[in-house]
Amino acid sequence: MNGDFARVTFDSAARFSRVLLQQGRILLEADFNEQSAIHHHFLRSLIVDLIGRHWRAGDSFTLAVDPQGTADFSISAGHFYLDGILCENDSACSYATQPWPYFPDAEHEPPTAGGLAYLECWERHVSALQYPGLREVALGGIDTASRAQIVWQVRVASQPWVDAHLALVLGALQLRLAIAKPEDRPPIQLVIDHVTNTQTAFTNALANFPGAAGDCATAGDLLDALDAARPLMRARAVHDATEDDPCSLSADAAFRSRENQLYRIEVHDSGLADGHATIKWSRENASVVFAIRGAPKLDVESNSISVSLESLGHDHRTGLCEGQWVELTGDAFEFTPVAPPLGQVSKIDRTRQTIVIQLQQKTTVDFAHCTLLKRWDQHDGVNAAGVLQVEEHNSPIWLPLERGVEVQFRVGGYYRTGDYWLVPARVASRDVGWPQTAGGPAAIPPHGVQRHRAALAYFKRDAADGWEFGRCGCSMLPLCP
Incomplete structure (x- = not known):
């Protein structure tokens, strides 16, 4: 968040449950923002603990062949909860016409072979410069509070894309291992082994499409492995x-x-x-x-x-x-x-x-x-x-x-x-x-941007048969239809 803040004070390790204002004291923007962060931390943690990290409501965010017959694929409307964060797709769309589209970039064109489609979401800062409706005309249109906005994108990970990114992750981990003290090396080596095994399992899952029951768990491990070497x-x-x-x-x-x-x-x-x-x-x-x-x-x-x-x-x-x-x-x-x-x-x-x-x-x-x-x-x-x-x-x-x-x-x-x-x-x-x-x-990882990812489906595409999907993830239906 790049707003005009004095500081950001929320720390989940402090276990604060709420902010308590005191009479006659100055109210800082950090206090108000921390109360909001405490509330969101509790709510999102509750959703994850009750149901799980990644799940869709009904058939939301289901991928299928584009009914228009294009080389694209469709994304159904609905809700998807990613680490407790609500991702909303108000109407069915395609990969190329999703609400938060990619801009022209060769890396993000729909792949011509096979791969993994996944959902990624994060919070971004929005000011009145980007959303003029935040200004109050009655106050002369001055800049007051800004907003945090949930945005999501359906992305695709092909084998070359995965190999290139994990090569960087493993390269960083090898540097850590090389300078670590002998007593600190085993946990780093465990992470390296896990990333390597995950990469191999993902390669096998693509080769054996539609694959086995554990391939969706492999997809989740792969997406987590992208953050295995965050800088400090x-x-x-x-x-x-x-x-x-x-x-x-x-x-x-x-x-x-x-x-x-x-x-x-x-x-x-x-x-x-x-x-x-x-x-x-x-x-x-x-x-x-x-x-x-x-x-x-x-x-x-x-x-x-x-x-x-x-x-x-x-x-x-x-x-x-x-x-x-x-x-x-x-x-x-x-x-x-x-x-x-x-x-x-x-x-x-x-x-x-x-x-x-x-x-x-x-x-x-x-x-x-x-x-x-x-x-x-x-x-x-x-x-x-x-x-x-x-x-x-x-x-x-x-x-x-x-x-x-x-x-x-x-x-x-x-x-x-x-x-x-x-x-x-x-x-x-x-x-x-x-x-x-x-x-x-202390050496700490970045404060942001916190990116959350969930596997949606393995897919395969060829000129003769078009798209074929193997859906990943859990679905939850309402208790009362």
Whole structure:
């Protein structure tokens, strides 16, 4: 969630049951948001404990041959519960016309042979820039609360796709194993063996379609294996014990700022820490976003883009300056694993509310799909594309962001575009809010995006017989028809 939040406080391990307001106290947005998170955690856990992680209501989300006779397949209407999250398909659709479609991308075309169709859902942040109906006209259309939205997609996993992704997962796990202490190696090796066995079982299931009774369990293991090597990050800011004056900031103080911040460290390019994975960061949780007016205009000769914006922000904190890195984004990038194009602001016309963005690399992106401009704040150490290369260390080597805030990525992670960590930094403590262990700051997986997956069906497709499906998953019928 990249809203304008001070911090995100929900922690399921704390076992809080509700938020209790007290008289005469200030109400923070974090308290309200935590109450909502507690409620959703309870409700979704109850659904999973009573019925299971993945199940459909009746014949919902059943795949079949497209009645229109196209090369596509149909998806029936109804409800599917994925880890307790309700996915709603209001009307029957096809793979190509589902409510949250893929944008043109060769990786996501319906495969020509066989594979696994699965459902993936997640929560995304929606602001008034994307959904103008959130603004209250009676208040002058000011920006108030934003929303969390459940989105889902039916996706397909072919054998080459699975092999490519699991190769990255296994590569990351092998790196962990190589640097682990002898006593820490057995559990890592167990994970490697499980992923390898799952990959072999999936290959056999596709070869033996329609397969055996246990093939659906194999499909579930396969989808879980995609997250077997989530990256781990630590964050810190060390106090200067000699600085006691609250009206001044020592040059030795770790967090040297006069404003509280919520840093967001987000993966830009997917891959391993071998020169492929990159990150970007924002001191405002990437909440400084601008609506694009009309289609951006690309100047091929100078490789620059002219963009008209609805607003240039209200102040320095929410505005733009020349030299800053920005990305052109929108649903086209949120619904595909493609990193949005980054560029550097080279010119600002505040009268016409237009800016010129200098791209550092040639791109084939269709800028007509770009509806939002998002500001990022990385500056020192960026490469030619404006991002930071991921470097992993288990030694005392840290990556400085700014104002004393530092992060460290532990060895053996598979980084995916859009994954992020949140680091609240506070002036009063001159520190960051980060979980601690006996050895210092804890290494934790990304705070998001939490993606949930469930197998829908194995399928086979050939020119003679068309589509053939082997459905996976449980179905629940109402107690009272």
